[in-house]
Amino acid sequence: MIVIYSYAKDLNAMMIGDSHAMDLGIDVAKTRLIVLVASTLVTASAVAFAGSIGFVGLIIPHIFRILLGPDNRILIPISALGGAAFLIFCDWLAHVIAEQYGVLPIGILTALVGAPYFIYLLRVRRNEVGW
Incomplete structure (x- = not known):
């Protein structure tokens, strides 16, 4: 980093x-x-x-870029901290949701948030790229 x-x-x-x-x-x-x-x-x-924590590297930097602007001097450390906080939240949520069944993999929760956001980004960027 x-x-x-x-x-x-x-x-x-x-x-x-x-x-x-x-x-x-x-x-x-x-x-x-x-x-x-x-x-x-x-x-x-x-x-x-x-392990596989898909979509975290896609979701968090895009959200912070929208909120904070494009300056990488701010965006890089905030994205690292925000990604860590997001994973801690997903880990906590996985333990709360599946308490009686065991531990739910964190990758499932990140995919549930990340996949719709990824589809949204593809649809928004489609017009910019000319698809």
Whole structure:
């Protein structure tokens, strides 16, 4: 997460376009590669530690981007904390719902929230992409 956060300003510049980011002195290809590798390692370690927690990486950053704006210096740490809080809430809810049956997998609850949101995003973005 520290590596990803250290590239927050570069990611902000890349949001306005690759050519503008290059004009600002950012090595776009190098930044993309480093952020891709770092985010892959963070995701792989989270899945190895907690299991499949689908849609959390999709839901939480989009919600916080809508609420807080596109500044990655704020968005990256808040998304990490918000994702952790969301998973703790889902874990608590899984224990409350299925108390007499055992523990309900957290992935089921995240999918129940994430799948409709993912479908919503696809429908909204369809017009932007031109499908």
